[in-house]
Amino acid sequence: MELDFIKLSPLGNTTVFLRGEAAQEVRAALLSEAMDYDHLAAEQAGFLVAPHSKKALFRIEMSGGEFCGNATLSAAALAAAEGASSPFFVECSGAEGPLRAEARPLGAGRWLARAEMPQTHGLKRLSLEGFSFGDAAICVSIPGITHLVVEAADLSASDYDALLARLMRETGADAYGVVPFERMGRDHFRIRPYVAVPSAKSCVFERACGSGSLALALAEGSECGRIAVEQPGGTLFVETGKQFFLEGEVLISCRGTVELGNVGL
DSSP: OEEEEEEEEETTOOEEEEESOOOHHHHHHHHHHHHSTTTTOOSEEEEEEOOSSTTEEEEEEETTSOOOHHHHHHHHHHHHHTTOOSSEEEEETTOSSOEEEEEEEEETTEEEEEEEEOOOOEEEEEEOTTOSSOSEEEEEEETTEEEEEEEOOSOOHHHHHHHHHHHHHHOOOSEEEEEEEEEEETTEEEEOOEEEEGGGTEEEEOSOOHHHHHHHHHHTTOOSEEEEEEETTEEEEEEESSSEEEEEEEEEEEEEEEEOOOSOO
């Protein structure tokens, strides 16, 4: 099956959007195949589909049906690159309604994108008994994804997997993230995010995570303000208050067609 694709890079969190006719029941397998090394070598992927709301330009359906902050930023950059006048609205799986977004060109295929994030969320403390780096972490649930936010540095791969296993035992979601953070200043943090999407059989140390950055702001109780969240691919900015916004750079790296459907569909 030949499908059109666009590959984008919001701070190195390589994201592939597929366009084309594909039945709902095979999309997850196609997206998983599109992400692999032999195809488009991406950290995450979603389908561009018709929006539910008339005021949105298009909708992103992620591989696990989860919400994705960086995919929403990528959708904003793509909409602007295809001629939309800012501001406009886009949709992402996991979010209940259309999200306000805008983007401006920075040159050489790069865009500075800003997008509204879902406000629905839940917070709860999760015991870290048996771990060596604190007594508790904060579980932050936003539509479609739950993150475990913990103040810790220099975790081992086994620490990440153990935290992820604890999170998955204690909560239910379409996707899960482990977000250890360090304080670099009053409104400046550093994270190394780890995200799992069970339905896509993916578990990735992401170079940047938008929903994880939002989860950190919510866990810290940043009710009204702007924080900088440094991560391996660069810095995302989170604004909280009456509405939540995410801001960061997005590179639109390439477009073309990809041959998929070699996974026994």
